[in-house]
Amino acid sequence: MPRQSKKQPWEKALQATAPWRGWTVCNERGKVRIKLQFPPGACIANASASLPYEWAESSRQPVYALLLKIYEPVMEGGITLKAAIADALAISDHKSQEVVTPWPGIVAAFREHKLTLDNRIAEKTFEASYGRYLNVALLHLDGRNAAQTGKALMEKVLTHQRVNQKPGKKHGEALKPWVEMPKSRLECCLALKKFLEYAVAEHRQPQSFLVPEADYLKIRGADAKSRKKAVLTDAEVLELIRLLPETWANVIKICRVFGVRSWEVAFITRATNDDGEPQLRVTKGKTYNTRGGVKEETDPRWLEAVAVDGSTFGLVESWDQLKLPPTVTGKSLGAVLRRLPYWQQLMAEYEARGEWLRPYSLRDTFSVRAHGIVQDDTLIAAAMGHTVEVHHRSYRTSEWRSVRTAFAEAS
Template sequence: METVTLPFAWEKSSMGDAYTRLRNIYVHWSEGHSLRAAADLADGKSPSTVLNWSQAAVHFQDQKRNHGNHIKEATWNHAYEPVVSMAVSLLNGRKPPGNPADLMDACIRDWAPGSRMRQIRAQSLAQFLSHCVQREKFPEIWLPPADLKRHVGRRDATVTRAQKGDPFASDQQILDLLAQLPTDSAAQRWIDALKLLAELGLRPIELLYLSVRIDDAIGDPYWWCSYQKRSGGGDTAERRVFPLVLDGGEGSPPDWQLLERWQAGDIVLPPLRSGNGAGDSFGTYLNRQQAWIQLRAACEQGGRRIVPYSFRHTYSLRGHRRGIDPGAMAHSMGHSLEVHLRSYPWASASNTAAAFARASEAAVR
């Protein structure tokens, strides 16, 4: 319990001044300040000495970067810094939000309801507010809302899965696209990067964590991805990645010799930003290419929406068309079987069809 002694004499003539001061203290307290901080504000003292949001943000960054489950600088810059800076700016402004719910809404309203980015900003801001209360001793009124879903919201019912990106209709579309891209040295970096995405089914960010290892037992080289992340769908662990050569249609499958060229140092990746920025880098490059623009328009006419992740989606579809079980595909792609089946409907559909086909054959025999 906090107590504050008011600077008034205990006599009837001071009652009016004391009552006015109490009303002013209550106004500041209802805005989220502690009793002592509210009394200081009512006494005309600077609010910057009461709740120092800027200093709390500096301490929060240090906590996230150097303690506990510490995060990388790129993660801080992408997922935390923008929303924390925006919150501090609002809280230090002329008309600051008076409670965490209003602050939350103000900091995430620029993103569509239910979007992943809106969810990330809400979660990051909630962590910052919890830090302020638990570590900086801010008033408990600034604890984040218990239910972030009410702020994040849901996607519009008209938003379909296709808007997240679909696989290419065939591997030949990928081969045709690569053949139509520029051939200068700078463009060759992007072509090699796209080939790696297509043949290995990688996330764009995982190119920065790709390497080649040697099997100690037989001496053969193989692809290894050291990318790790934590998410609601489970952790992504380091893993071996298995290539799936593209189907050449009527011709022979393309032999890009990616592993051999990687070992020889012949593959140089284009400039990629970490985090979701890697996917954005691919999007920026492709959206400048006429071949991509034409292919995207043709796919949209067929009901498909292609995005940089479509190279990864097509890897999954290619594997299932070749009879690889969903568990093995999920392992190579770096997510759980549950996430794999939820993300790629054809995985569970083909698996179900194959199971019933085997059961029917057994019954006939």
């Protein structure tokens, strides 16, 4: 009866990472060891060397990547096995026993770095901006066809064929690869660039994974043209208020009249201002990252009203009796609006004009209407809770309807 091998499948796969005659990979005290054994008279001397990798399944990809780098230089006879290994790993002799972290470990470390040390971003932000791209990258950093350079990795991830993972009727349907989606393409390339720089600097991955600037700019493509954001008319806002339940209708009133972010609704209180008059105030500022990576909050602010068809709905006077949903976020407001046939109709109409309608459009609508009654844009930016630079970069300040009206009145 043939003798049964006690080796695990991954051990056989790890040994198979040295497919050339005379080259073998074996386990030596829990570490990976390379052995070169050739017949007498061969031009290549027999040699062996330990690698800074654990004898584990996770070492398959880095071992194979290393062997690809050193095979030709060693076989050409211009460098010894140990010298080739040291050059490829770019580590000094006194660090020769350090382990080059496998890619899954680097992803985990990078995630922890982003969440706790770098920008201290939220977990959901990491998953949206990095996690989904790195999950695909891991698929292309393992196996015999694994990417050997940062440029190759970017190209593989961008062209990776994706499928819909969400449960429902569309589960399993093919999705566009990120290379065909300008904004996702830019975000994917930036995420991989930052990750690979971290991998090389902090986890001793080869310099070949750094993407040259010229290659990076070429692969990521041109910046996508920003979508023009929709600005609602007063009649459209009033119709939304009429069609929605009272609690959500009140949210529409607040967001349009005061230009607040939807989540800020939960932090609005009524107080007495310096003139002794009642006024609404947002008590919690928006959190943002400084250039130094420190999280800060914008200052609390007083809210200024811009009427809808001449009305502010008595929001200040009736604030303490106002009925509101238990939780208000952009996501929850969007879910309510998307169920409304009238909102779906508006989305289609604005899209036909090349404009993007979303719940945040209420804030852009406030901005445009405010510019029609206030001349100083720094005051409008202050009322909306951001800098004037952010205001001009991120918000609508005019629309063709108001432009035509202003020129007609001037003439």
